Amino acid sequence: MPHPLRILLQVLLLWLAGLGAATQFAKIAVPFAQVAALYPAHADKIGWLLSVISLIGAILGALSGAIAGRVGPVRLLMFGLILGGAVSLFQASIPGLGLMLVSRVVEGVSHLAIVVAAPTLIAQITIGKWRNAAMVLWSSFFGVAFALNAWLGLPLISRVGLPVYFATHGVLMFLIAGLIVSFRPNSASALANNPFWNVRTLIDIHVETYRSAFVSAPALGWFFYTLTFVSLLAILPGRLPDDVSAMIAGLMPLAGIVISWITVPVLLNVCSAVFVVTLGFGLSILTIGALFLGAPLPVVCIALFAVLGLVQGGSFAAVPQLNSTPESQALSYGAMAQMGNAGNLLGTPVLLAILWRTSEAGMLIAVVGFYAVAMALHLWLTARRERA
Incomplete structure (x- = not known):
């Protein structure tokens, strides 16, 4: 050993x-x-x-x-x-x-x-x-x-x-x-x-990956995280006063890293990684809701990225928890790479389009909707795994 x-x-x-x-x-x-x-x-x-x-x-x-x-x-x-x-x-x-x-x-x-x-x-x-x-x-x-x-x-x-x-x-x-x-x-x-570099087998790989409630779960939640992470990091500081914008932009990702490092390992000792991810999305919804109740935007920005740290740490930890074989783990990390890149690719254009057509409030409501869908997906996939 x-x-x-x-x-x-x-x-x-x-x-x-x-x-x-x-x-x-x-x-x-x-x-x-x-x-x-x-x-x-x-x-x-x-x-x-x-x-x-x-x-x-x-x-x-x-x-x-x-x-x-x-x-x-x-x-x-x-x-x-x-x-x-x-x-x-x-x-x-x-x-x-x-x-x-x-x-x-x-x-x-x-x-x-x-x-x-x-x-x-x-x-x-x-x-x-x-x-x-x-x-x-x-x-x-x-x-x-x-x-x-x-x-x-x-x-x-x-x-x-x-x-x-x-x-x-x-x-x-x-x-x-x-x-x-x-x-x-x-x-x-x-x-x-068998060799897999043909169209039929490539299709089979995607079907095998995304029909499994074990392999696909971390990736599907990860898509909604990446859909908003880089885009909000780019958009929100621009809505802040100039004298604090740069400082808040630096603190936002740092808050997520600190919470992920400190809190997630402790939580994983008492609950599943999927629960930690779902908790992170739920707390993110509540954090955005606090803005509509009068919480200052700079505080909400930092708090939002802090609780998203639960999603960040929990998602990667979920892969080995849900998948016991090296092949299924590799497929799950591949799906996370795919969904993460798709989220990064779509996030900023989608949120900017919503912002331009509605308002800052409309954009944040859309983000709440994305996180709610992520929570619903994880709950549904958990139910599927329990029936398997």
Whole structure:
């Protein structure tokens, strides 16, 4: 049996791989103005540099889970890290916009490989309350990566420029891959199976994933979380006074990470991960309701993202709780990647469309509706699992 300290090191290395994957989004989103300045003649197309990764994930997410089950998560993770490192080094040459967009499509493949393989490995090498804590740590990778890129990446760019920034990310991806190989996690072997790269089998993979109340549950709730997380983070600070907007924008994701790290592991000792997720959506509805009763918007912004931390931590912990085999866990993480990317892709356009056609109140009522649907879905899927 591996030594506990070795397992801890492996979990931390896998989490670092997640930070590298999240930086594939953050390295464009955080210095977006500087990236746009690289292509002044193509201002109308710059947004695709950020969103094209989400598009790939929304299409191929479930497939990536099936691949993890068939080739093994360690191989898939190494592929994702090495490919991601190579793409970042290529991007450091600052190619033309067309080639940069192609590189972002390829980077989307790398991102999917990492965010499916790494949590699958974490679930396999940990057990009990340590698995719960590890999955909560994993769930923070996106928020932590964005914060680090803002705190460390922007000063780096101001000193040495975007090429060095992209190259640094590439080198770090290779370094993480080398460290993970050195402390190779013990994982389930790849599963022998028939070739799956044909249309019929791809359809079967999606049917198998989403008809299962065990495999699909974390992903379906995750869709409604991601549908609002990035979009509200982008929209709400703009509704605040200028003197507090930046501070609140920084505190919102931080509040979610803190609550997720501190509260979710404790709750998972006494209740299921699905209950924690449902509780998070319910408290989010009550928090938004407090705004209509006169609560200050800055307080509501921070409180909302704090209670959404329950959804963040509980969703990833739900995968190994509901799925006992490596293959079903990989499928479930693949579905989470797919639904998460779909939510990120749709969230901001949908909420902005509602905001422009109604009002701030109308947008927040829509968010309440989304969370209510998420709760109803989890209750329905729980009932299905109890009948199974």
